[in-house]
Amino acid sequence: MDSDAYSDQLSLRGKFNTGTLKHSFNVGTEWSFQETDQGVHTFTNAAGETTSTILDSNIQNCTSAAAVANGWCTSLNNPGNGAFYDTRGAITAQSTTRSHNVGVYALDSIEFNPQWLLNLGVRWDKFETEKKYNKDVGGRTPHKAGDKLESDTDYFSYQAGLVFKPTEDGSIYLSYATSANPVGVLAEGDTGSDSISDSGTASASANDLKPEEARTFELGTKWDLFNNRANLTAAVFRTEKQNTRIQIDPNTTANAGKSKVDGFEISLNGKITDKWDVSTGYSYLDSEITEAAYNAVAQEGKPLPFVAKNSATLWSTYKVMPQLTLGAGVEYRDQVFVNTTAPKYLPTYTIYNAMAKYDVNKNVNLQLNINNISDKRYFTSAHAAHYAFEGNGRNAVLAINFKY
Numbered sequence: 001m002d003s004d005a006y007s008d009q010l011s012l013r014g015k016f017n018t019g020t021l022k023h024s025f026n027v028g029t030e031w032s033f034q035e036t037d038q039g040v041h042t043f044t045n046a047a048g049e050t051t052s053t054i055l056d057s058n059i060q061n062c063t064s065a066a067a068v069a070n071g072w073c074t075s076l077n078n079p080g081n082g083a084f085y086d087t088r089g090a091i092t093a094q095s096t097t098r099s100h101n102v103g104v105y106a107l108d109s110i111e112f113n114p115q116w117l118l119n120l121g122v123r124w125d126k127f128e129t130e131k132k133y134n135k136d137v138g139g140r141t142p143h144k145a146g147d148k149l150e151s152d153t154d155y156f157s158y159q160a161g162l163v164f165k166p167t168e169d170g171s172i173y174l175s176y177a178t179s180a181n182p183v184g185v186l187a188e189g190d191t192g193s194d195s196i197s198d199s200g201t202a203s204a205s206a207n208d209l210k211p212e213e214a215r216t217f218e219l220g221t222k223w224d225l226f227n228n229r230a231n232l233t234a235a236v237f238r239t240e241k242q243n244t245r246i247q248i249d250p251n252t253t254a255n256a257g258k259s260k261v262d263g264f265e266i267s268l269n270g271k272i273t274d275k276w277d278v279s280t281g282y283s284y285l286d287s288e289i290t291e292a293a294y295n296a297v298a299q300e301g302k303p304l305p306f307v308a309k310n311s312a313t314l315w316s317t318y319k320v321m322p323q324l325t326l327g328a329g330v331e332y333r334d335q336v337f338v339n340t341t342a343p344k345y346l347p348t349y350t351i352y353n354a355m356a357k358y359d360v361n362k363n364v365n366l367q368l369n370i371n372n373i374s375d376k377r378y379f380t381s382a383h384a385a386h387y388a389f390e391g392n393g394r395n396a397v398l399a400i401n402f403k404y
Helices: 056-060 065-069 203-208
Strands: 002-018 021-044 087-113 116-133 148-167 170-181 212-225 230-249 252-271 276-291 310-321 324-333 349-359 364-371 379-382 388-390 395-402
Touching: none
Parallel strands: none
Antiparallel strands: 002 021, 021 087, 087 116, 116 148, 148 170, 170 212, 212 230, 230 252, 252 276, 276 310, 310 324, 324 349, 349 364, 364 395, 379 388
């Protein structure tokens, strides 16, 4: 795979007054372009089997001498893919993906007096994506050389927020914002609900999908504590989404859904004392599919995939001696469902971490991190149907840091 990407951003900031109102504005434009060329090869092992035809039973049977001789297995003493697939065939699929994005925005913060502010913003985005097949492609959705999948979307988004500052150290705000998430085009063989790819039976018409459109209402507060050494933030919010892309069967993603998320977040970061640092946060997310795709009504009322209802983090360090700092932390995540078509989920997990840092002098320090102390087996993400990604087991990292 070969990929080239370019981007540019130009912005102008300034201040001006209109009567008694004080304005702080920011206007600008963004541009990006990415082109990806990707080809797919077929490899053959010693038994003449390819990556497409080898049987799972042969992969799993690594006890016989014949299995090893045929290249079905690799040695633990000398692992490598060379023994498994030693012959690379011709490119069986080749495509070029291009993405061109342009955005223009304007923001204005209006100060009525030291206690009241109004924030306003508008943005226009245009997304153009194209996937062109340079060779014939078979499979569930065959394509001929020269076939194209395209998506061309533009939309406006808005935001408004009212801020009240009862003191210099705290503020309370109420905000409303809209956003959109257009369909993209991924490279050959990639999958995802945000993409046009050749992996699904309905993908050829995926360019007809509308952007996911969201609006968010939020009420929150921010406070500087302990003489501005720490900050506390908290917010309640609701996000409503239309045209939610929902998987209606293992191979098809539709655009006919509606969903909502009601949430609460709170975090504290900074120094409690000169020696004690804390970073902690908690979030509660209650998600629901309120309107499913036309042929997947059974999904209504179910939670959105990969949205944990409860999650929390805590990390704290304390300087027990002028040269020695100790730290410990915990990460927690509730179970998450991996799709809406079957009751498959990733289980809840809690992992513990610790750290010790010793300052040798003002330029050198030693730091030891121990992660997942209890060696908890957990999974961070998963494919919607058949496999999951396992998190790191217990591990330790010793580092020597220099600064000058």
